[in-house]
Amino acid sequence: MAEVRFNSVFDIIGPVMVGPSSSHTAGATRIGRVARNIFGEQPEKVTIYLYGSFAKTYHGHGTDMALVGGILGMDPDDTDLRNSLKIAYEKGIKVGFVPKTDLTEHPNTTKIVLKNSEHKLTIVGESIGGGNIRIVEIDGFKVSLSMSHPTYVVIQNDVPGVVASVTDLLNREHINISTMTVRRNGKGSQAMMIIEVDEIRHSIETELKDLPNILSARYFE
Amino acid sequence: MFYTIKELIEQSKAYPSVAELMIATEIDNTGRNKQEIRQLMERNLEAMEASINKGVAGVKSLTGLTGGEAKKMDDYLQAGNFLSGDLVVTAVRNAIAVNEVNAGMGLICATPTAGSAGVLAGVLFAIRDRLGLSHDQQVDFLFTAGAFGLVIGNNAGIAGAEGGCQEEVGSASAMAAAAAVLASGGTVEQASYAVAITLQNLMGLICDPVAGLVEIPCVKRNAMGASQAMVSADMALAGLTSVIPTDEVIEAVRRVGEQMPSAFKETAEGGMATTPTALRLKEEIWGTDDK
Structure with missing residues (x-):
């Protein structure tokens, strides 16, 4: 017995998600969604920094659409994810992507900065596989949140x-x-x-x- | 909770089926009630069926590398002139459909991953009508597959990045074979042999995605996983066994995964991914490295 990593049948059968990659799409959506939920409202400006594998392949894997979809409040199973960039534009949200070459602890890391006239939120998240994520920083607070427990x-x-x-x-x-x-x-x-x-x-x-x-x-x- | 196939077999004797053991274990582990658990699984089932229908109708991936081949398989199937049996051809068509939908940013159910999502759905919806599976029996099929998948996941793995395609499509195919055996009226021991046969046949399969995308060779590897599951199930139902116990086979998959060079673990640094054509496609899609 190596290590018990999977305890639920739904770790194996599920999630229902928009493809193509559980880490690059589903995980990215969840990171965006957490950022939006902590921010609490629709941002006016979104800046997304991408590191490692995210920086190299964010476009073809739909990671860009997934992150923005999450920030719009979509879940990984929302079929509107592929239209998220257009929807954000129509809502007047300014979105920028900044691929970075800096080394990060995890290859699939993103830093999301959400802004409106009153607030600013910076959140750093990692997509660690199978749609699972870890939030490692919120507004400069070092954290380690799996979001797998309530x-x-x-x-x-x-x-x-x-x-x-x-x-x-x-x-x-x-x-x-x-x-x-x-x-x-x-x-x-x-x-x-x-x-x-x-x-x-x-x-x-x-x-x-x-x-x-x-x-x-x-x-x- | 069961941690080995041996434990799964032993514990399942106290329940009417492997599916019921899985549900009881899920209640213990999560505190959710039976109704909630079944409803969650019903949603997975619906997504699987919808993804097959969508793919068979015809989709294109974001890059254009894959798509439209499930429709071709469907035309071929409808024409009625094929070499392998209609259920195998149907399973292959279904598996391709789901993975084309996945590559096109459509909705799929990861089983166990997005990249291997075609195998289980492919097999289930190919055999459903022949076996006359009711809605509840189809949901049970997924719980059964999940039970075997949990043991494989915890003792080997389910990620191409960790252990190659043998752990993604290989796991999916083994799960599908086991569930197909039980849905056909086979015993849990026979289901266990179907897992062993499948994993032996897919052992060492590398993960070598062209341009790092879940498209080539993933879509057709799913077709292969679905057909292997059907054949393994038939072998097990015919009474064929595995000399090497299933838990030892799973352990061997883990060892092979560990020994596998990283070039063959989703890094796109080997196999199909480094053929001249793949390298050209990669550059066309992503541009050069220093872009």
Whole structure:
């Protein structure tokens, strides 16, 4: 027995996805989608940096369309993915691609910068095979998110008591935390909380957002 | 959970079928209920059938390298004058259809990967009518294939980049052969032999995509995987066995995958990918390296 990497029948049968490549298309869509969900709204400007194999073959594998489709909120099985560049243009979203030669830890890496007049988000993601992804950086916060467990990403003011109020809410809802990471840019500014939970339950995104000092809360299944 | 084919066979005795063992294991591992799990699989089944229909109608890939050949196979099939049996020709047509749709950025169900998605769908929809499989039996076919695929994935692999095409189309073909045996009324032992026969025959198959794209030779490798699955299933149903136990064959696939040079593992640095024509196509599609 080498190593148990696959636990679910749906790791083998599935996902339903737009071709041609689970890593270059499905994984790329998921990275774009995570970026959009954390950003929380339609961006005005998108800059996509591509590294390694992504930089070399992004066009023919549809990685460009997949990333932009994800940023538009599409899933890997959305047949409109192939039209995503046109749709983004029609929505007035400015999209730029920058292939880079810098070496990255993983060959399929992208850095996505989303902007509108008020916000900016930078996210770095890796497509690690079979449509699976890892988010390794959010706004300069080093993270390691597989997005394969139900996950909450919460941005909050860096003041005392916020973490306690969040865990208290999870406790009341009987949601068990499997891992929890808290990062901040600097003392007293903004902080980020990434909470992976055990089981698929109803989302408590709205309740989280209503807590004091929470700036945004997103739920990923 | 079962981690070897031996365990899969033993554990399946406590259930009406391998599919039921797979569903019970999935409930244990994910906490989802049976109804949810079956619904998720039904969606996979629908996507598979739709991708065959789309491909048979005729599609083109983004690069134009592949497409339109499932339609040719369909015309050939309809004309009725072929060498191998109609189910094999149908499985081949279906497999080509799914992979042409994949290359054309159409919707497919990865089984186990996007690049090998034609094999399982190809076989299932070729034998469905002959065996008179109900909707539920078709869904069970996928759970059965997934059960064998899990063991292969965990003991060898399912990625061309890790172990060559033997782990992609090879795994897909073995899964399809096992599910076809059980759908035909064979035993779980016979299904296990079908896995062993298939993997032995596809052992060492390299992953050498022209221009790094999931097109050449992938589309026709899927056709080969589908036909091998049909033939393996027939051999197993005829009572043929494998002297080498199935778990040992899977272990051999892993070893071969590890020993395989990286030029043959999806890097497009060997095999078909470095033929003069492939190198010319690569340059036409991507431009030169320092572009």
